[in-house]
Each structure stands twice: as structure tokens, then as C-alpha cells.
Amino acid sequence: MRTSVGQTPILWPLLLVVTGALLLLDNFLLIEIDIQTIYPIVLIWIGLQLLWRGDIAPSWQAQTFGVTRGNVTEGQLEISSGEIDVKIRPSRNPERLIEGQYTARSRPSLKVRNRRAVLKMQRGTTWLFSLADWQIELARDLTWTLLASTHLGQLDIDMRGLQVERAYVASGIGDIRLICSDCRAGEVVARSNLGDVRLAIPDGIPAIIRVEAGPLCRIIRHSKRYLEQPDLAIVTQEYDPDSPAITVKVSATFGNIHLISVPSLSKGERRVTVGGREKAAHY
Numbered sequence: 001m002r003t004s005v006g007q008t009p010i011l012w013p014l015l016l017v018v019t020g021a022l023l024l025l026d027n028f029l030l031i032e033i034d035i036q037t038i039y040p041i042v043l044i045w046i047g048l049q050l051l052w053r054g055d056i057a058p059s060w061q062a063q064t065f066g067v068t069r070g071n072v073t074e075g076q077l078e079i080s081s082g083e084i085d086v087k088i089r090p091s092r093n094p095e096r097l098i099e100g101q102y103t104a105r106s107r108p109s110l111k112v113r114n115r116r117a118v119l120k121m122q123r124g125t126t127w128l129f130s131l132a133d134w135q136i137e138l139a140r141d142l143t144w145t146l147l148a149s150t151h152l153g154q155l156d157i158d159m160r161g162l163q164v165e166r167a168y169v170a171s172g173i174g175d176i177r178l179i180c181s182d183c184r185a186g187e188v189v190a191r192s193n194l195g196d197v198r199l200a201i202p203d204g205i206p207a208i209i210r211v212e213a214g215p216l217c218r219i220i221r222h223s224k225r226y227l228e229q230p231d232l233a234i235v236t237q238e239y240d241p242d243s244p245a246i247t248v249k250v251s252a253t254f255g256n257i258h259l260i261s262v263p264s265l266s267k268g269e270r271r272v273t274v275g276g277r278e279k280a281a282h283y
Contacts, residue, residue: 062132066099067110067119069139074116076145077138082123083152084134085174090161091137101135103127138162143184150174154195160202160265164188171195175255180207182264185244196255201225202264205246206238209259212251223261234259 025031075097079086091099098119102108103126111118121134138144146167148155154174159167159181168189169176175195180188182202190197201207209226210233211219225237239245250257 062101062130062134063104064100065102065107066093067097067108069095069097069142070112072097072112072115072117072142074143075139076116076118077136077147078118078120078122079134079136079146079148079150080122080124081134081148081150081153084123084131084150085154086134086136086148086150086156088136088138088146088148088157088159090140090158093137094139094141096137097139098136100137101132103130103132103134106130160262179262180205180246180248182266185246188246188248190248190250192252192255194254195252196258197250197252198258198260199248199250200260200262201236201246201248202262204238204264205236206240206243207236207246207248208239209234209248209250211257212249213257214251214253216254217252218256219259220256221259223259225261226259 022031077088077098093099097117098108102121106126109120109122109125121136140161141163143163143165145165146157146159146169148157148168149170149172151172152174153171154177155169155171156177157167157169158179160179161183162181163184164181165184165186166188167178167186169178170189170191171193173194174192176190176192176197177200178188178190178198179200180202182205185206190199199209201209203225213219219234221234226234227237227239228234235245
């Protein structure tokens with residue numbers, strides 16, 4: 001597993017130099033300064049540090065990491081990020097199983113058995129004051145199972161180009177932005193207690209969506225591709241009951257459910273699962 005810490009921010013060293021110079025001049029009676037007047041400056045500096053780097057201190061910043069794929073043919077990623085925002089994308093590096101940005105001084109847990117890799121990224125095992133987002137890129141050409149949850153944060157997941165067999169995404173307080181796979185007819189579950197769910201099905205991909213909306217939840221269709229069935233299920237216009245399709249179950253208690261269309265990034269033959277077996281299909 002490869003890890004490297006990003007460039008050290010300049011804000012904190014600059015603050016220390018300026019503060020030290022002021023205190024030194026005050027000691028030699030060259031200037032008169034009240035220490036209490038420095039506190040607002042420190043708070044402003046902390047705010048700038050959070051906006052710029054996403055962390056309170058340089059030693060708690062994020063770091064990049066990468067895991068070599070090896071002979072792995074199947075992967076499972078389990079994420080419990082607490083209050084941290086998470087972004088997942090397909091990787092451009094065919095030699096990597098997973099890579100991206102993670103909490104400094106921490107590493108994802110990795111176990112491999114029978115060519116199946118199980119990776120775990122848990123907020124409880126990372127440094128408490130590290131607030132940088134987690135950015136993850138996954139290998140494209142193996143089957144994935146995704147389990148991602150956050151208590152107070154956003155989940156931004158783009159599965160286009162990924163072979164996702166099953167994805168379970170949940171947020172306590174925070175929005176979910178989810179783009180389904182355009183390579184595999186898998187199962188997707190998205191739940192949010194307090195926050196919007198923005199679900200996107202790539203163009204040309206058949207899908208059936210079953211919605212559980214709370215009393216203060218609205219379903220907003222941003223495309224005419226989404227058609228309501230007599231059983232209240234929502235399907236894309238490409239949906240055929242006799243053909244493979246993505247199955248989605250989405251629910252929100254306080255917040256809206258947005259159904260969106262996005263371009264498909266994959267072309268040609270795709271692998272789909274029918275009756276537990278894979279076969280080629282052209283969507």
C-alpha cells in the first residue's frame with residue numbers, strides 16, 4: 001500500500017512567524033500589544049485553513065494512498081465516514097485496486113481471500129480533528145460491492161464505468177448524489193433521513209426505481225425518461241420487464257428525491273447479471 005502526505009500548508013507557518021515576531025517586539029518594548037487581541041486573528045486563520053486545506057492543522061491533513069491490484073478479481077468497499085464527505089469515482093490507473101485521498105496517519109483496512117478484496121474505511125479509526133474529504137477511485141474491470149454510510153456528511157458517488165453488483169448508500173444528515181453504473185445491471189439502495197437524494201440513471205440504461213417517500217418528501221423528475229407505472233414504480237423509458245435492468249430502491253424522510261439523466265460514459269458490450277450468471281448485453 002502506497003501513501004504520501006500532501007504539501008504542507010503555508011498558513012500556519014506564516015501565522016507562527018508573524019505571532020512570534022510581534023511577541024518578540026513586545027518583549028523588547030518596541031511595541032505594546034495585548035495578547036487577547038491575537039485570539040480573533042487565530043480564529044480567522046483556522047477558518048482560512050479549513051476553507052483552503054480542509055483540516056485544522058498541517059499534521060492532520062489528508063494524504064494520498066494507493067493499493068496495487070495484484071490478482072484480485074472482486075472487491076468490497078465498506079465506508080463509515082461519520083461527519084466526513086465522501087466522493088467515489090472510477091480509477092484511470094489499471095494497476096490500482098483503489099487509490100485516492102484519505103486521512104493522514106491512517107490507512108484503509110485491507111483483507112484478501114480467494115481473490116476477493118475487502119477494504120474498510122472507518123471514521124472511528126482516524127484522527128479525530130482531521131476534517132478533509134475522502135476521495136476514492138476504484139478499479140474499473142472487476143466486480144464491486146459498495147457499502148457507504150455517513151452520519152453528518154455528503155456522499156457523492158459516480159459508478160459510471162464501474163462493475164457494481166450491489167451498492168448500499170445511506171446518510172443520516174446530508175445529501176446523497178448517486179449516479180448508477182452504465183456497465184452492469186445491479187442492485188442499488190439509497191436512503192437519507194435528512195437531506196436530498198439526487199439519483200441519476202445514465203442515458204440508454206434501463207432501470208426500475210421503487211421510492212419510499214416520507215411525509216415531507218417530494219419526488220422531482222427532471223427528465224421525461226422517467227415513467228410512472230400502475231404499481232407506483234418508476235421506470236426509465238428503456239425499461240423492459242423481460243430484459244436485465246438496474247434495480248433501485250430509494251427513500252428519504254425529510255428531503256426531496258431528484259431523478260436526473262446524465263450521459264453514459266461506456267460504449268459497446270456490457271456485462272449484466274441474470275439469474276446469478278453474467279452475460280453480454282447491449283443496452
